[in-house]
Amino acid sequence: MSPSAPASPPARRFADFLDRAGMLVVLVLLFAACSLGVENFLSWRNLQGLALAVSMTGMVASTMLFCLAAGDFDLSVGAVVAAAGVVAAVVMNQTGSIAAGVAAALGFGTAVGLVNGWVVARLQINALIATLATMQIVRGFAYIVSDGKAVGIAPEGFFALGNSAFLGLPVPVWITLACFALGGLILNRTVFGRDTLAVGGNPEAAHLAGISVARVKLLIFTAQGAMAAFAGVVLASRMTSGQPGTSLGFELEVISACVLGGVSLTGGVGSMSYVVAGVLIMGIVQNAMNLKNIEPFWQYVARGGILLGAVLFDRWKRRR
């Protein structure tokens, strides 16, 4: 896929600009359009709600980026979110300790991530299939433990995590911002981050350059499991219960946001700022449709349409 002929200078400069800015431009345009065209969009209250609505996707996208950059997938995150909430609820109710509940949930997610990583990295099973399997196992586990019903959480102190605000922004939004910042730092500035991109770009070359491919993947999946569990804990706090049936299709939402942010599904390419843009674009569209009172069913269509459009845009950019 070599770059093809250059266009005339002004068009070329615009094209180069699009190349670098890409989805960030789309985000700004979309935001401007919604500010002008959608009533109440620009209100502080709505923007808070918008940020809260995308906070979970954002958290998990910050680790999913690593997974995709390394050339893998993780389909189990939605199930882990649900199961971690259930685990947290059950443990908190039985021990009365918030800390024990959170620790159990995080431990659970980490364990699922470790299993995913071990199966993908050590046994070299295709990540799509491996995590498709754990996704169903974990979802089943969530239903079994909760007996298929929502588990109300007794210790009320726990609800502060998801429902309080700091400096005018909900706590989950702050957590998400921290995840983005930390993820970006790790991806760009650490050996682990650079190794991740090399592994995704060419695992064999990375291996021969002394990068421990299996270790990199194991770490990524483990972090991904822990992060999904953490998001599950935050969600449980917001909902004041652990719900086994929540976050169905969440994994695809996260992967969509990443792909919208230009992360290559074949690995080796990805950056955090673009993923942030991807997450926000998805969120803004959904929010605007809510404000416009468009039926929720149409939101699926819109989400799919945007994703397809983004991929075509990316293709066009590379063909140029």
Next chain:
Amino acid sequence: MSSALAFRGVAMEFPGVKALDDVSFEVRAGSIHALMGENGAGKSTLLKILSGAQRATAGGIEIAGRPAPAAGTAGALAAGIAVIYQELHLVPEMSVAENLFLGHLPQRAGFVRRAELQAAARRQLERVGEAIDPAARLGGLPLAQRQMVEIAKALTRGARIIAFDEPTSSLSDREVQRLFAIVRELRDQGCAILYVSHRMDEIFALCDRITILRDGRHVVTSALADLDRAAVIRHMVGRTLADIYNYAPRPFRGPGLKVRDLAGPGLAEPCSFAAAAGEILGCFGLVGAGRSELLRLIFGATPRTGGSVAIAGKEVAIASPRDAIAAGLVLCPEDRKKEGIVPVRSVLENLNLSARRRRARAGFVAESWERRNAAERIAQLRIRTPSPAQQIRHLSGGNQQKVVLGRWLAEPVRVLLCDEPTRGIDVGAKSEIYAILQDLARSGVCVVVVSSELPEVLGLSDRIAVMREGRIAAIVPRADATEESLLRLALPAPAAVAG
């Protein structure tokens, strides 16, 4: 003789690079036309334009005097053009017959007509003189036969213009002769053949005419008989190369690499050899003799089943490439694209892929050091790239190879294993790489070079290990080595040849 194919003012511009600039020449029907040029001279780009994979930014192609339609690869196929690349475009999991008729299987109402397919496939394979079972799984065939299948496939499409891109880079001498016979027959049938190769011997043995490109420009097109080798090299590099190897004896500095009873997949028996620090040990053998396997076992890229490796007299435990690199033992792998580079990452990233580990502080990349390192390697190895941030896949093969080699130059290397370091790259870049290898040896590095090219092995090495059928047949000192003696050692026993 008529012009079957003509390039008319072909130009190709990439951002920042003029890959081709006003290239015009003609290829006659019934002739084998060599296309030569240094790394990045524009040969690959020209082939891509010919195959329809890329569109020229100016100028175009004429076929039998008429402008070729600009309709992509399908259009080129329909116009009777076939380009046979180094990396074959075949489907390993399908049968030979299915591969031959890929995209136009004989069918009735959507169902494949199997009997007809087999018969037609057998006819095509006979045309290239190969006794290959049309029902065999393609992936199970040796590389040379797969190449014949690719040629036969071009013929099923009725190709009249056939371009070969470095077709012999992974063939043994015997297979090369077979290929030549087929290429000559295609010429005699009136096909126009465009033949891209870096191997001077082949060009002079096979071709009638030659076109030489340099820096994207057309230098000369002439009958090959009117040029000698010196002239060809002069046209390619724009300067004279007296001796591209520049061999000079070096002092050995004690033990370098010692391998004892190394065993593992690809080796027929445990292998032992030693090479000194400061020595260049060549390793020659036919394809499949176990040379790459030996290097990968030493490097820990393939788990070994027995034996030991010592560096500078001390035995080291190597279970992975990472261990090997930590011990100062590094490998430049055989297949650049598959094992050497990370195509979508930048030149800078590729150069720092390994060395960054030593420079990192608390897991954080030492960015200014990495920029400096990349700049130094680019200057030292004269890597031609618009910038360190350029994706490495846009570089030419020789420059990619320099990056793969350059990756190790910031490491404290004691043993350098190189697997076909100059495969598919031009004379100029070759001589640069030879100079780098000699410099490293002079500084006390023990260098092991695997190569299929006899002149290279002879020109570069202090001693030469010859491998045959998974074992080291002999280690020959430079003074005693000739092309004939090495070949004799490398060829399988006569009984095996007959079989």
